[in-house]
Amino acid sequence: MxxxxxxxxxxxFIGLRRNLMMTFAVVLSVTVSLTLLGAxxxxxxxxxxxxxxxxxxxxxxIFLCDDRTCPAITxxxxxxxxxxxxxxxxxxxxxxxxxREAFERFQELFSDQPSLxxxxxxxxxPASFRVRLENPNLFNVIADQFSAFPGVDExxxxxxxxxxxxxxxxxxxxxxxxxxxxxxxxxxxxxxNTIRVAAFARREQTSVMRLVGAxxxxxxxxxxxxxxxxxxxxxxxxxxxxxATVPRxxxxxxxDIELMPFIGAEQVIxxxxxxxxxxxxxxxxxxxxxxxxxxxx
Amino acid sequence: xxxLQNVTKTYKRGSDGEVVALKDVSIEVxxxxxxxxxxxxxxxxxxFMKLLTREQIIDEGELWVAGKNLGTxxxxxxxxxxxxxxxxYQDFKLLSNKTVYENIAFALEVIGKQRREIDRRVPEVxxxxxxxxxxxxxxHELSGGxxxxxxxxxxxxxxxxxxxxxxxxxNLDPSTSVGIMKLLDRINRTGATVVMATHDQHIVDSMRRRxxxxxxxxxxxxxxxxxxxxxx
Numbered sequence: 001m002x003x004x005x006x007x008x009x010x011x012x013f014i015g016l017r018r019n020l021m022m023t024f025a026v027v028l029s030v031t032v033s034l035t036l037l038g039a040x041x042x043x044x045x046x047x048x049x050x051x052x053x054x055x056x057x058x059x060x061x062i063f064l065c066d067d068r069t070c071p072a073i074t075x076x077x078x079x080x081x082x083x084x085x086x087x088x089x090x091x092x093x094x095x096x097x098x099x100r101e102a103f104e105r106f107q108e109l110f111s112d113q114p115s116l117x118x119x120x121x122x123x124x125x126p127a128s129f130r131v132r133l134e135n136p137n138l139f140n141v142i143a144d145q146f147s148a149f150p151g152v153d154e155x156x157x158x159x160x161x162x163x164x165x166x167x168x169x170x171x172x173x174x175x176x177x178x179x180x181x182x183x184x185x186x187x188x189x190x191x192x193n194t195i196r197v198a199a200f201a202r203r204e205q206t207s208v209m210r211l212v213g214a215x216x217x218x219x220x221x222x223x224x225x226x227x228x229x230x231x232x233x234x235x236x237x238x239x240x241x242x243x244a245t246v247p248r249x250x251x252x253x254x255x256d257i258e259l260m261p262f263i264g265a266e267q268v269i270x271x272x273x274x275x276x277x278x279x280x281x282x283x284x285x286x287x288x289x290x291x292x293x294x295x296x297x
Numbered sequence: 298x299x300x301l302q303n304v305t306k307t308y309k310r311g312s313d314g315e316v317v318a319l320k321d322v323s324i325e326v327x328x329x330x331x332x333x334x335x336x337x338x339x340x341x342x343x344x345f346m347k348l349l350t351r352e353q354i355i356d357e358g359e360l361w362v363a364g365k366n367l368g369t370x371x372x373x374x375x376x377x378x379x380x381x382x383x384x385x386y387q388d389f390k391l392l393s394n395k396t397v398y399e400n401i402a403f404a405l406e407v408i409g410k411q412r413r414e415i416d417r418r419v420p421e422v423x424x425x426x427x428x429x430x431x432x433x434x435x436x437h438e439l440s441g442g443x444x445x446x447x448x449x450x451x452x453x454x455x456x457x458x459x460x461x462x463x464x465x466x467x468n469l470d471p472s473t474s475v476g477i478m479k480l481l482d483r484i485n486r487t488g489a490t491v492v493m494a495t496h497d498q499h500i501v502d503s504m505r506r507r508x509x510x511x512x513x514x515x516x517x518x519x520x521x522x523x524x525x526x527x528x529x
Contacts (some may be wrong), residue, residue, distance in 0.1 A: 004409050205392055212455070213379030214407035216372075257528075 004218070011222035012229060015198045022194045023230055026066035029190050029239070029284070032233025033183030034275045038242045040176035041274060045267045046250075048170045051162070062140055063153040066099070073151025081149055085131060090141050093132040099125055109261055113254060115240040126153060165260075187234070188282045193226045199223055199291060224287040227230040231278065231283025239272045299326040299349065300460060304358035305455035306344050306514075314320050320514040321358070324490060328458075331485045333483030333501050334494045335525055342494045344462050345511065347451040349492070351375050383489075387420055387464035389444045391436040391451075398423070398432040401451045408455065408514055422450040424428035426480055442473035446480060450473045453484055460484060462493040466500060473498060 016023045062081075064073045073081075083092045097105075102125035110116045133140060139157040147155050199206065209219050242264065250262040306319040319341045326332050336342050347353040348360060351367050360367040363381040370378060391400050398419055405415045424431045426446040436444055445465060452460060462481065464473035478500055485491045495501060501508060501524060508523030509516060518526060 004406075007406060204390065208390055208392060208403070209407045210376075211379065211384050211390070212404040212407060212451070213376040213382075215376045218407060218409075 008218070008221045008225060011202075012225040015202075015222065015226040016229060018201070019194065019198060022197065026187070026190050026194055026227075026230040027234045027237065029183065029187040030231050031237040033180055033187050034235050035241050035280050036180035036183060036236035037278060038238055038268075038271050038275050039246075040173045040180055042242065042246055042263060042267060043169060043173040043176065044270070046263050047166065047173070050165065050261060060131040060133060060139055061156045061158060062131060062142075062146060063126045063156070064128055065151050065153045066126050068126075069153050071151075077149075077151040081129065081146070081151065084149075085129060085142075085146070086297050088142070088145075089133055090133050090138045092134045095130040096131075097130055098125045099123060102127065110254075112261075112264055113251075116255075134173050184278070184282055187231075188286040191230065191283050192286040193228070193247050195223050195287045195290040198226060200296050220288075220291050223291055224247050224284055226278050227283040227287030227290075231279040231281075235275045235279025238279075239268075239275050242271070243268045243277075298328045298330070298363065299324070299492070300359075300361060301325075301348075302359040303349070304360055306341075306348060306353060307356050317332065317514050319348070319511075322511075322514070322516055323358075324509060324516065324519070326490060328490055329485070329488055331482070331491045331504070331506045332493070333504070333506060333508045333518050333523070334492060334511065335496070335501060335508060336517075339513075340433065340511040341514040342511055343463070344514075346492075346494055349459075349461060350379060350384060365437055376408075381458050383455070383457040383460045385445070385448050385452045385460065385462040385465045387467040389436070389441075389448040389468075391444055391447055392397040393436055395436075396432065397428060397434050397439070397447050400436065400447060401454050404451045404454055410455075418454055422454045425453070425483070426450045440473070441469050442476055444470060445473075445477055449477070449480055449484070452488070458490060460489050460491045462495075464495055464497075465493065466495065466497050471480075471499060475503075478504065500527040 022066055062085075064078065066072050070276070082094060082096070094112050100122065102120040103120070106125060108118060133139065133142070143157070145188050146152055200206050219237050246263070247265040250264060254262040301322050304319055304322045305317070308318055310316055322345075334342050334345060344353060344391070345379065348355055348367070349362055351370065353370055358368075362378065365374075365378055382441045392403065395403060401419045401422060402415050405418065409507045410418075412440075420429065420432070423432055425482070426449055427431075428443060428446055428450070431439060431443065439447065445468075449465070460481070465481070466477055469477065474497065481491055481493065482504070505522045505524075507521045508518065510518035510520075510526055
């Protein structure tokens with residue numbers, strides 16, 4: 001490290017240490033805002049993951065009896081049900097999903113949770129007809145007509161479940177984003193103020209530097225770096241916080257809700273760079289703005 | 298070295314009030330000259346000094362310092378200009394948390410000079426100002442005259458072509474002032490152009506150098522080997 005850079009780093013650290021309380025407040029507020037930002041980004045990931053999984057699927061599942069809940073459907077009943085379904089005008093396509101296929105899809109869906117997969121017997125999951133409708137809103141026509149059909153266990157409109165889920169997660173995500181944005185602005189103002197205090201405390205030194213012809217960036221960089229370091233610490237803290245909590249929460253949820261896959265540690269790691277960029281970016285921006293008027297030549 | 302051509306500088310006061318600090322001033326200072334700038338408070342002395350370091354920007358006319366046109370000089374090039382100029386203040390402006398040596402070295406460090414060059418140059422100027430034995434002292438342990446010597450050493454350590462002194466003896470007693478003037482004279486003899494704004498009649502009269510007198514923003518006298526004026 002050259003003498004120049006050593007000076008800049010040393011000055012930045014001196015500034016951070018001299019004003020420990022302010023530094024703490026800055027780090028805390030950056031941490032809070034970025035944790036919220038990270039949480040909302042992860043929620044988006046979660047929604048995308050679940051939606052991707054669901055979008056390719058048919059709208060209506062007709063689960064077939066297999067002796068667990070009702071007397072098993074006979075091959076004749078099954079054939080009759082299929083041909084009956086195919087004659088319906090509202091039905092676009094009918095797929096049959098055997099127990100085997102249901103299990104394979106389940107395995108794929110929860111491949112990251114082997115314990116869950118192991119706990120399920122290949123025979124547990126019911127076979128079903130998966131029906132795509134010409135008009136998904138006509139779910140009731142199918143439900144009314146086939147729920148009493150012999151060998152039919154249950155008819156589920158997955159679209160409705162999906163929509164409810166999406167509505168809920170969108171509200172939560174937007175709320176988190178708004179709070180994160182407000183917090184981020186507050187953090188920026190706090191950083192700007194801290195940097196201004198730091199620059200004021202060292203005004204004699206900076207005026208001498210200007211006087212002897214130190215370049216602008218050389219005068220400002222210690223202050224900007226001071227802000228960026230606080231932002232970076234806050235970003236790392238929020239990353240760590242998310243890493244420590246989110247995979248655990250998602251793990252717990254996935255035990256209760258088997259309908260969809262959940263995000264894990266991998267997504268939390270991927271969100272980290274964004275947090276670092278946001279944290280250092282907002283810190284650099286507010287520091288530079290704070291210094292623009294204060295340290296002009 | 299310094300050339301003002303019909304320079305006017307006006308300060309805005311409040312909504313529409315204006316104060317003319319310098320009015321159509323033309324001055325030329327050659328390389329190696331020693332110039333006193335005198336005049337009562339508010340005559341435009343400080344404005345004149347601030348224009349030379351581009352702390353203020355001229356409104357009209359043309360101003361050249363060390364070969365640079367300050368009217369068109371880009372903001373990012375101002376530091377380059379200031380490395381050609383040493384500046385000595387009335388109140389020294391030494392950093393209290395640094396030793397004498399560090400104060401002088403600081404001026405070189407922040408313009409990116411190598412450690413080797415700093416360690417060679419700082420003892421030289423300390424020798425020049427007669428404070429070689431005070432290198433490790435803190436500024437508050439020194440007398441006013443010694444502090445001003447440190448300040449001169451800091452201004453001169455980068456071998457500037459121009460030394461600007463703003464009332465350098467304003468806080469010093471007469472006998473100490475004489476010592477500072479001898480030092481400035483010695484620096485002037487090394488080839489540096491010295492411009493000194495002052496109120497100190499005795500010093501101006503004893504040095505017999507060029508005197509530029511300002512009054513209400515106008516040059517009222519420009520005299521080589523002059524005296525302070527006002528009936529003396």
